[in-house]
Every structure is written in C-alpha cells, then in structure tokens.
Amino acid sequence: MTTLYIRHPARADSEGTLARFALVADGGALIQQGEGVLKGMGDLVASSRRVVLLLAAADVTLLHIKVPPLSAARLRTALPNLVEEQVLGDPEECVLVAAPATAADGMRPIAVAQRAWLEALVRALLAMGARAVSAFPAQLCLPLAPGNASAAIDATGITIRHGQYHGLGLALAGEPALALQTVRALAGDTPLTLYVPEQQLGEYQALLAEAGPAVTLEAEHWAHWIAGSKSTVLDLVPGLGAAGARTRDWQRWKWPVRLALLALAVNLAGINYQWLRLKREADNTRTGMVQVFRAAYPKETVISNNLERQMQQKIAQSRGASGQVGPEEFTFQAAALGEAMRTLGKPPELASITFRERAMTVKVKPEGADPALVANLKPGLQKHKLDASDVAANTLLVRSAGAKP
Numbered sequence: 001m002t003t004l005y006i007r008h009p010a011r012a013d014s015e016g017t018l019a020r021f022a023l024v025a026d027g028g029a030l031i032q033q034g035e036g037v038l039k040g041m042g043d044l045v046a047s048s049r050r051v052v053l054l055l056a057a058a059d060v061t062l063l064h065i066k067v068p069p070l071s072a073a074r075l076r077t078a079l080p081n082l083v084e085e086q087v088l089g090d091p092e093e094c095v096l097v098a099a100p101a102t103a104a105d106g107m108r109p110i111a112v113a114q115r116a117w118l119e120a121l122v123r124a125l126l127a128m129g130a131r132a133v134s135a136f137p138a139q140l141c142l143p144l145a146p147g148n149a150s151a152a153i154d155a156t157g158i159t160i161r162h163g164q165y166h167g168l169g170l171a172l173a174g175e176p177a178l179a180l181q182t183v184r185a186l187a188g189d190t191p192l193t194l195y196v197p198e199q200q201l202g203e204y205q206a207l208l209a210e211a212g213p214a215v216t217l218e219a220e221h222w223a224h225w226i227a228g229s230k231s232t233v234l235d236l237v238p239g240l241g242a243a244g245a246r247t248r249d250w251q252r253w254k255w256p257v258r259l260a261l262l263a264l265a266v267n268l269a270g271i272n273y274q275w276l277r278l279k280r281e282a283d284n285t286r287t288g289m290v291q292v293f294r295a296a297y298p299k300e301t302v303i304s305n306n307l308e309r310q311m312q313q314k315i316a317q318s319r320g321a322s323g324q325v326g327p328e329e330f331t332f333q334a335a336a337l338g339e340a341m342r343t344l345g346k347p348p349e350l351a352s353i354t355f356r357e358r359a360m361t362v363k364v365k366p367e368g369a370d371p372a373l374v375a376n377l378k379p380g381l382q383k384h385k386l387d388a389s390d391v392a393a394n395t396l397l398v399r400s401a402g403a404k405p
Contacts, residue, residue: 001026001049005226006038007138009156010056010171011117017156022222023048033222038124046129053121054225055236057139057159057169060113063087064165067098067108083110095119095239099165109165111137111234119240133237139167140232141225142195149187152195152220153179153204160186165234176200180207184215195220327385327400328358337362337398340380348373351394359399361391369394 003024009017023032023044032044045051063086070078075098080091087094095118099109118135125133142150142161149162158179161167172182176196183194191214196204198219208215218224293300293311327333334353337360341347348368354361364373374388374396381388387401 002031002047003050003052004041004044004048005052005054005222005229006041007054007225008038008056008121010058010169011114022226024222024226028226030222038121042128045125048130050132050134051125051130052229053125053133053135054138054141054229055113055118055135056156056171057137057167058157058171059117060111060137060139060169060236061087062137062139062165062167063110063112064107065110066106067101068106079110083112087112095236097234097236097239099234109234111236111239113236115240118236122237122240135236136229136232136234137167137236138225139169140165140234141228142167143193143224143228144231145193147191148193149190150193150195151183151187152224153183154197154220158183158186161228162187162190165232176203177207180204189214192216193218195224330355330360332384333360333386333398336381336384336386337377339384340377343380344376359397362396362398364394364396366394 003026005022005024007020009019018035019038019041020035021033021041021044022030025031026049063083065082065086067075067078067082076096079096079098080094083094083096084091093115095111095113095115097111099111101108122133122135139159139161142152142159144150144161144164149160151158151160153176157169157171159167159169160183168186170182172179180194184192193216194204195218198221201217201219204217208217289311327336333355346368348370349365351363351365353363364370370376374390377388377396381398382401385401386398388396388398391397
C-alpha cells in the first residue's frame with residue numbers, strides 16, 4: 001500500500017500552478033515524484049491507501065489562545081467564539097481545529113483555514129477515489145530540532161517553523177538575497193536550518209555569509225517534508241465534519257449484494273424443502289402407525305400423541321390377559337423379588353411395596369436393613385432380566401434391566 005503526498009500551492013497562485021507530489025510505500029521508500037495539476041492525479045489518488053495534503057503555509061493561520069477545560073465536543077462548539085477577535089471575517093466560514101493541550105496555562109494552538117476552499121479541495125480528492133484524506137499545515141511539516149528553527153524557500157514563497165505548533169508562511173517570490181534576509185529576520189537569533197531547491201544550493205551558499213551566523217543550508221528533498229509531517233497531529237480534515245468523510249459508492253456493491261441475497265434465498269429454499277420433506281415422511285410414518293394400531297385395536301377410540309407408549313401398554317395388557325407376563329409388570333417383578341430373597345440367609349422384613357411406571361419401589365424395615373442387600377439380590381434378579389438399585393435409605397428400586405431410568 002502507498003501514501004500520496006501533495007504539496008498544494010497557495011490559493012492566490014493555485015490557478016495553473018503545478019502541485020508537487022510524492023508516492024511513498026509503507027516502508028518509506030520513495031516510489032515516484034513529480035509535479036502536475038491536481039485534476040490530472042486521478043490514477044495516483046485512486047491507487048493510494050491515503051492522501052496527505054501539505055497545505056501552503058500562507059493558507060493556514062496558527063493561533064495560540066487560552067482555552068478553558070472543555071470536552072472535545074464542547075470545544076468544537078466554542079472555538080468560533082474563542083477566535084472571533086483574532087480572525088478577519090466570520091469564524092463560521094473557517095475550519096477551526098485545536099491541537100492537543102500541551103501547556104499548563106491553558107494555551108492551545110488553533111489552525112484556521114478557509115472552509116469553502118478546503119472543502120472543495122478535499123471533495124475533489126474524494127471524487128477521484130481517495131480512501132482517506134489528511135491535510136496538514138506545511139509550516140508544521142518541516143523537520144524541527146530542539147532549540148532550532150527550520151525554513152524552506154522555493155518558487156512559491158517562504159515557509160518557516162520555529163516551534164512544535166509555531167510557524168507561518170509568506171507567498172513571497174523574489175530574489176534569493178531578499179528571501180534569505182526575510183527568513184533570517186523571522187527566525188531572529190535562533191539557529192536556523194534552511195532548505196532550498198538543489199539547483200539553487202550554490203547560489204544560496206554564496207549569499208550565506210550575509211545572512212549571519214548559525215544558518216545550516218541543505219538541499220530540499222521529499223524525505224524532509226514526509227518526516228516533518230509525521231511530527232504533527234494537527235489535521236484540518238476532521239474540522240470539515242461530514243464534508244471530509246468519504247461517501248460510500250453503493251453502486252459498486254449492487255451486484256455483490258444481489259448475489260448474496262440470491263445465495264441466501266437459495267439456501268433458505270433448500271432448508272425449507274428439506275424440512276417439508278422430513279415433515280411429510282414423519283406424517284406418513286405416524287399415519288401408518290395409526291392404521292396399524294386401529295387395525296389391531298379397532299375398539300380403541302382415543303389415540304394419544306405418544307402412540308409408541310400406548311402400543312406397548314396394549315401389548316402388555318394383551319399378554320397379561322393371555323397369561324403372559326413380562327419384566328415390566330408388577331406380578332413378574334414381585335415374584336422374581338420373592339424368589340431372589342429366598343436365596344438369602346435371612347430375608348429382610350418389608351415395610352411396603354409400590355408399583356409405578358413399570359418399576360417397583362421396595363421399602364425395608366430399618367431393623368432388617370442390610371447395606372449389601374442390593375448386591376446380594378442382583379444375581380437372582382438378573383436371571384429374570386431385572387435390575388435393582390438403591391434410591392434412598394432402606395429403599396430399593398426394581399425394574400426391567402432394559403428399561404430407561
């Protein structure tokens with residue numbers, strides 16, 4: 001992914017003036033640089049992950065005002081009133097962005113730019129396909145060493161930075177000697193690093209003796225601006241509000257959304273078809289079971305929802321009526337229990353026997369209780385396919401070995 005840096009010319013000279021640009025990889029390598037009109041950079045803008053505008057220093061004013069402790073939302077509302085006395089014209093027509101609080105006395109740097117101009121510029125980049133746009137004052141994008149000032153002189157004017165949030169610009173295109181004297185006057189006695197076009201480096205070197213001491217001359221390069229831009233967080237685009245946000249192009253998602261909805265409809269249709277098929281099979285199975293049940297028991301008028309259980313009850317009743325008993329019937333379980341108890345040395349005395357849900361609950365009198373009673377009864381019960389278990393003190397449960405608990 002890449003970032004496109006654009007040094008936008010001052011508004012007064014923007015008509016027909018070429019803007020310098022640099023395409024930089026995420027690792028910092030310079031891929032491409034050049035200059036051209038902004039309207040002709042559509043391909044570069046659309047292919048970049050981010051576009052960073054370096055606004056001409058003459059187009060952005062940096063104010064320093066005392067701000068009461070306010071939340072971010074309240075500060076945005078209060079800024080027009082706070083800067084009213086220091087801004088020419090209507091503050092509502094300006095983009096106002098406050099830098100983070102750094103001073104204990106409440107002084108805050110405020111960047112001011114003309115709203116209509118910046119909004120048109122950002123919207124033009126978004127229309128070209130920009131994914132994200134940032135706009136920094138160029139005077140805050142110069143490298144700055146502690147205790148030093150830095151400045152740049154080129155054909156568009158002078159840019160100077162003398163603090164983290166201090167700087168200004170002049171749209172002054174003149175002789176190198178005049179530009180050098182102006183920069184030196186603005187910097188005062190502070191040591192100064194001066195960036196000039198590489199082709200003019202010799203000319204400025206010859207004039208350096210007249211500029212006074214403590215001036216370091218360097219050839220201007222994109223690396224300086226890129227490094228400097230990373231030292232500031234004063235981005236003016238958030239000050240535009242919704243006007244600086246990219247509007248989503250829903251047209252490009254039209255066919256993907258349609259395909260997704262079609263896939264969802266196909267899946268739902270398949271699920272419904274499968275459910276209907278299974279329901280039809282279940283209905284057919286139940287209808288067949290009802291027919292079998294009615295054929296076997298034509299006099300039965302009530303058919304419960306649990307047809308399988310009702311069928312088992314009827315079969316058990318039929319077996320009982322014919323003299324056949326099974327392990328789920330009381331007489332069978334009682335007889336098997338009596339036979340198993342007779343194998344014990346001393347059969348226990350029973351307090352009660354109850355039969356419910358095809359299982360027999362047997363309570364033993366406390367004086368005849370034996371902790372090993374269930375273990376001793378199991379061999380005799382297993383011969384009749386029955387099982388015994390402890391359910392409470394002096395209480396055991398006898399049921400068919402195949403029955404569910």
